[in-house]
Amino acid sequence: MSIKTRAAALLIAAMTVGSGISALPVSASVQDAVYASSSVYAKAPSAMMTYSSTDKNITIGWNKVSGASGYYVYRWSSSAPAWVRVGTLPAVASTYTDSKVTSGTSYKYYIVAYKRSGSKRILSSRSSEISACTKPSAPVISNTSADIRSISVHWNKIRCAGYEVTYKNSSGSWSAPKKITSSATTSLDITDLNANTKYSVRVRAFVKADNGSTVYSDYSSAVNINTKSAPAPEADFGYKRSSQYLIDRLDKAKRSSSMNTYYECNRQGSTETKTLITLSDADVATVKRFVDTHYTSDMSVGEFLDYTVQWLNKKISYADGYHGPAYSTIWNRSHVDNCFNYKVGQCIQYNSAICAVLRYLGYDARVVQGWRGSSLGNKWQHFWCEVTINGTDYVMDSYNYGTDGDWYFVCATYGETRPYSYNSHYIMNNKLM
Numbered sequence: 001m002s003i004k005t006r007a008a009a010l011l012i013a014a015m016t017v018g019s020g021i022s023a024l025p026v027s028a029s030v031q032d033a034v035y036a037s038s039s040v041y042a043k044a045p046s047a048m049m050t051y052s053s054t055d056k057n058i059t060i061g062w063n064k065v066s067g068a069s070g071y072y073v074y075r076w077s078s079s080a081p082a083w084v085r086v087g088t089l090p091a092v093a094s095t096y097t098d099s100k101v102t103s104g105t106s107y108k109y110y111i112v113a114y115k116r117s118g119s120k121r122i123l124s125s126r127s128s129e130i131s132a133c134t135k136p137s138a139p140v141i142s143n144t145s146a147d148i149r150s151i152s153v154h155w156n157k158i159r160c161a162g163y164e165v166t167y168k169n170s171s172g173s174w175s176a177p178k179k180i181t182s183s184a185t186t187s188l189d190i191t192d193l194n195a196n197t198k199y200s201v202r203v204r205a206f207v208k209a210d211n212g213s214t215v216y217s218d219y220s221s222a223v224n225i226n227t228k229s230a231p232a233p234e235a236d237f238g239y240k241r242s243s244q245y246l247i248d249r250l251d252k253a254k255r256s257s258s259m260n261t262y263y264e265c266n267r268q269g270s271t272e273t274k275t276l277i278t279l280s281d282a283d284v285a286t287v288k289r290f291v292d293t294h295y296t297s298d299m300s301v302g303e304f305l306d307y308t309v310q311w312l313n314k315k316i317s318y319a320d321g322y323h324g325p326a327y328s329t330i331w332n333r334s335h336v337d338n339c340f341n342y343k344v345g346q347c348i349q350y351n352s353a354i355c356a357v358l359r360y361l362g363y364d365a366r367v368v369q370g371w372r373g374s375s376l377g378n379k380w381q382h383f384w385c386e387v388t389i390n391g392t393d394y395v396m397d398s399y400n401y402g403t404d405g406d407w408y409f410v411c412a413t414y415g416e417t418r419p420y421s422y423n424s425h426y427i428m429n430n431k432l433m
Contacts, residue, residue: 045071045111047127055103055135055217060111061095062127068113069121073098076108078210083110104136104159104217106210133209136160136217139186141203144225147285148195148292151225153203154187158217160205166219167201169194174202189258191288194297195230230293237314242306242410249411250302253389255362260284262359264352266369268381277367279356283336287360290340301361305396306410308357312339312350312398313408319344348383350398355385358396364388365396387411 046063053059062071073087073096087096101107108131113124139155146152153165164177165188178188183205193199205217241247260279265272279287294311295304316339317324327346330338335352338345345353351367358365365387372382385396394411409417 043113044125045113045127047109047111047130049128049130051130051132053132053134053215055137056101057097057099058101058107058109058132058134059095059097060109060130060132062111064091064094065113065124067115068124069116070114071096072112072114072123074110074112074126077105079105101134102159103134104205104207104215106131106133108132108210131209131211133207133211133213133215135215136205136207138218139163139203139205139220141201141220141223144201144223146225146227147288148228148230149193149295150189150191150288150292151193151199151201151227152187152189153201153223155203155220157183157186158205159183160217161207163203163205164216165190165201165203167199170198170200189288191258191291192295193227195227195292198224198226200224228292237311239307239310241303246411247300247302247306249389249394250305250363250387251300253363253387255301256364257362259359259362262355263366264369265366265386268369268371277352279336280334283334283356284360286336286340287356291357291360302411305354305358305361309354309396309398309408309410312353315343316350316398317344319346319349347397347399351383351385351396354396354398358385358387384409 043065045065045068048061048063051058051060060073068091070091071087071089071093072085073089074083075086075098076083079102086098086100089096096109096111098107098109108129110129111127114121116122136158139158141153141155143154144151151167155163160183162179162181162183163185164179166174166177167190168174178190180188188203190199190201200222202219202222204219207215209215260283262277264275264277266275290308291304294307295301299307319325319327319330319338321327324344330342330344330349333342335345335349336356338349339353348367348369355365355367365385367383368386369381369383371379382399387394387396389411392413394413395409395417396411397407397409397417399407
């Protein structure tokens, strides 16, 4: 370092102490200005705390300082954690646009005014810091598909924290956003739509700025897609609406987003074991098709599930080789496929199909392998569906044993299933618990 440069650096340090000026990077200060030894330019620029941004630039502003000869702009980011001069502006300037930025990234800025005094530049103290963030890039919808009452939308992956998807029909307003909190999830199924209807769908990305705010990208271009027409209704099977209090339980449940997995819980021994079941894409499509076809606009979700239990009870042939095909002819197909496409099965097929529909609609449901009966000498293996609503477990069961012994339960407590005596707990100490 030359004697002149060293002297300038020492002068900066001396001016900083007790003067109100914040320390600047020595390299930037030395190369930008020669400082007066007598005083510091007193008035700092007043930074505006609002800013504007796109995914490619950030524009900040400040109130001009009377008598200033120009301004320096400094920037900091978490990816480059040091204050670096990024702009030198003339006296007439009151804004600065930073184009050397990355989309979806937080930055901080401050401004310093300077005044020329001969060959010297006298610096003000620095302004307040401005926290700013670029927008994420706008996603591009790459593919859409539709069923009778649902739409699937896919888009490209963006550097972000997540996405929001909205949709509307041709005469409506945009829906409340459906939020996705992972940048890796780039598709969404939108359900409970009307058949044979034109919809528009769009998506935007978001990031969390360092100051805690949420910054959104622009929306993608909206894409139009039509849901399919509903098929002709099936012949009436004699649906009889269950008691209102049972349907109310299902209607009042807090539901989550659609799920394509459930647990099969074996409770026949002293220790419960669980097996995670993942529905195939084909099974999910089959469940969607059943829901889209049968879940009509005049039904509540509880009424639809009541209908579904009874539909399975009346429409499925019991696969025992007598009332229906032999079980050996159906075991290599999925439970959903057997029930909704082939209309055959036994208790595990019926109630796995119910569970798949419940999970598709966002319920906390599982399949239970347990016992029915009133004593150890009067028990037999059975599968049923169990759904938890507000901390209480309820039985959902559609059982059709040919023409004799048919029954079904719609959101019944275990106490309400008597005299069928479901046992959701383990057999211990030679007693049904």
